[in-house]
Amino acid sequence: MRLEKVLKEMQKRQLTHLIINDPSSIDYLINYKNNPGERMYLLLLSSDGHHKLFMNNLFYLDHELDIEQVWYSDTDNYLQLLADEFDGACSIGIDKNFPARFLIPLMNLVDECHFELGSECVDRVRMIKDEKEQQLMIEASKINDLVVDEVINICAKGNLTEEEVSKQLEGIYQKHGCVGNSFEPIVAYGKNGADNHHSGDDSRLKAGDSIVIDIGGLYKGYCSDMTRTVFYKEVSPKQKTVYELVLKAQKAAEAMIKPGVRLCDIDKCARDIIAEGGYTVEFNHRLGHFIGRDVHEWCDVSQNFDLEVQEGMTFSIEPGVYLQGEFGVRIEDLVLVTKDGCKVLNSYPKDLRIIGND
Template sequence: MKEKRVLRIIENMQKHNLKQMIVTSPAAIFYLTGKWIEPGERLLALYINVEGDKRLFINELFPIDKDEDLDLIIYNDVQDPINIMRDFINRDQILGIDKNWPSHFLIKFMENNIAPGYVNSSPIVDRVRMIKDEEEIALMRENSKINDRVMSKLVALIAKDYDEKKICGILSELYEEEGASGFSFHPLIAYGKNAAEPHHDSDKSRLSTGDSVILDIGGRKDNYCSDMTRTVFYKELSDEAKNIYNIVLEANLEAIDKVKPGARFCDIDRAARGLIENHGYGKYFTHRTGHNIGIEVHDFGDVSAVNEDIVQPGMIFSIEPGIYLPNKLGVRIEDLVLVTEQGVEVLNSYTKKLQVIE
């Protein structure tokens, strides 16, 4: 068990007057136990109460080392784990449950009156996970360095006339070469007019002279994620494309400059969005400025116009403004940033200088 993390969860439970909860998200269970388990359709649940009791309910198909700080309640495929769990839950107290727990488990809990009521307790865990500890920060720094090296290799491949999908396949090999275990999300490789789709699904498209090329990539190592976007141009660069690139770069830098303890996420978004709007491209910046990241590529929290949460040391999130002209071109520049006691540390070092690939 990651005891310091568990204690932070219990402290947050007490603040919200919640005495017991079950954690079912594999990412959250990994955060608290150091054990990654994908249960498929089977029940996996970590029970925690404010007295410090911790029990992991797990199918025998998923062997797990005994942990002296964690009681294992093991069931098999002919047993009903819900009936087993009911004996360990205080039936007089509200029970917190993850927001994404399959409904068939929750409905059975409700039908059996296992607790007098249920609340979504994911924010209790999510808000603790927003503040990375030193172990997590070290892993995120390392993963971002890997992503920098992969991006450098990737940009060198652009001139080789591979289609988007082929580049994605090669990218998998690059992450393996650098010691990552795979993608943290499906990479976005977009040429020309495809780059005007912020979530383009890479296809067989090939490069044409003057194309903007969006490279949005991230790898996973030690169950933590990286994420970065760079935009380059193929052989030629129009004046319009150059202007848009410089605006997006300025927006990226302006937003990063606003990152510090005490700032609000919405103000960081406003720094990027306001600059792009002032240049007349506001309607072409169609997504939020960023998202939190860690064990999941989209951890809880985002850099958006409606998020008034205060930025705190230990948070890690993306800064990724973009401009997308439909059927023409797109530009996005993304870095991961770590909030420090003094201000901000940019985790990515791969160049943001405008590049035209010959």
């Protein structure tokens, strides 16, 4: 069924072939996982239904696949093997992740073929989660609610550095049935919270610090992602104002999500509220990203996409305000678009919270 949907997307774009080398997408389509490293690994889809999986002899196949395999060794001319699949009438879609070290020599071998970016053929199928995928996303987010609570309680003790807290995350996720983190966790104290992608260091908490906690786990092949911001021992009037502004924007954006609403309009809703509060450049990222097998999948909740929301989409809503040298606030949930609205997958409280006074 998934392959059929991708083939329909290829037909819309008049592609005779599609090269897919993203391991996550290949697994999604044929239920086979591989981590190829630097070696060429790809699924070649053809409009005539004659699909092939190109595999290095070093790869391990642990079950039968209902697709033809083309095996090659390190000493074989594997690009020529791929080029032999095409003729002059070909229009070839290329995976956005296909390395230039493969693509450019291939283009020289079949210079009479037409090449174009073809990832959307798969991306548009992946962005609509089926019922099983939806359930896994719900379960993954429930686990994330439990984990963020543990992390906040650890931070409340006030005796660990950012790095020390971050290092505990993988074990906590594993305890709850996840493989581990779905991305490098962010635990940022005080002024470090103004760095969107801060890497935990030896910073220690002091009274009045905000704590930005952006974490996710990998559960049965699907990713969770959420952010909560809390305050240690006390909160200043300015911090409170910024927090309530971000929360207002986040709730308003979630409230407008339903099929037919444009992604860019959801972004604008949150951005306008934060701008009304006096902050513009301080909200310096997209409102959200799509998520599923990968923590960041194709498509954004941003001004770059006027795509209409559809039932089955899952994406984040995560406005933030970042004041360099002072503090940062970000609040993030994942949402699942339903028939007439959306289901917010994270239920952990979002009201302003001060910790460390118990």
